[in-house]
Amino acid sequence: MRKFQGILFIQNYLLGLGIEQFLKNDVGISSILRFSSFSEFENTIQQLSDSIVIIEDELFDLYKTFIVENPNIFANSKVVFIKKDKQTLLANYELVDSIIECTFEKAELLDVINGLLKQFPSKDTSIKSEKRELSDREKTIVKLVALGKTANEIAEELYLSSHTVITHRKNISKKLGIKTVSGLTVYAILNNIVSFEEINK
């Protein structure tokens, strides 16, 4: 069983506590470090392989500055951005690996985190690790996008907020390397997430 590490950059006490417990109890990551700033982190020497780094939305600007000054520090980690406020827009999405929201259910959180854990290079050479598979939730969203639904319509159908749907869209685009609706539609048909006939109705 691989030993992963969780590194949290979270100032909000309850949020940090909640995420720590989630990682320990639901994901099985027992080694967790919490920092409320990047300078605090710099002052301790850290071993950074196999780390999931979770950063609170307010700290995003500081994060951007931090990685400009330390470009390789998180190169082998997976970086997750957590939105407390659904309305927060994320400009440089390329700087993180995934986004989660406070309102995500346990299953969705597990999807994202486990998906990232699978991406770490495996010490066992027989396992192919760069398989960026879509989670079930993500497949559902791809299907609805392919059927021509807007973010609002999808949100209504799945009982999510439209901002959450957009977050999922961004994560999907990142995994697949496909950004446009038509592109996702082609992907959906090629991967049997939706059929040709359903689209043409």
Next chain:
Amino acid sequence: MKMADMIHLNYLLLSVVNRFGMNLGFGDDTIEEQCKKHNINTEFFLEIVNTFNDKNYFPQKRMQSFSVMDIIGYLQKTHKFYLELKLPYIESMISELIAQNQGHEKNLSLLVHFFKEYERELINHIEREEKVVYPYIKEIEKALDAKLKDKILFDKMNAYPIDKYEGEHDNVEEKLFDLKNIIIKYLPPLENSNMLNRVLNELFKLEKDLNDHSRIEDKVLVPKVSQMEENFRKLFV
């Protein structure tokens, strides 16, 4: 430098050079001689060719110093190149691809459909520039030259200044990126994929050309026209 030597250095420049009306069979002509023969501003030609050759070379201020007519002229020739040569060429290759892979109609028809959608978006974007944006720029230029306080043009400018027009590049670029990725990653393998390789090759070249084109629009034309709009605005003060 001789034209021939330039082509030896980077043969991909040929498609750019063609846009200025210059064709193979350069003999020993220097670049300057060829430019004079075709009535082209040599300095301008050199900047265009150098920026195409080296993506790290982009002397923005210097390029803004050229006349707006020269800049628009080049952009229009590039549009013609896309509409009359590049896009039809890719279309014909895709038709050939389908003919060679009869068992894969469903998947390939998806590809065709996606490509046609992309084509339509690109063509719409180009038409908008040709029919609305460039004429508008020419009007501003004329009004500035004649120091004419054209009130209708003034209102037009305030309703839709140049930077509002040019926010649109991203969407079209995204579609092309998706198209490439679908071909590279997600289209199930074909028996006869040689033509698909060639299609992909052309898409990569088109993308590079479009990026250069957008760079000139965004970094040279738009700032220059913004400045012209400022000057035009001053007439009314």
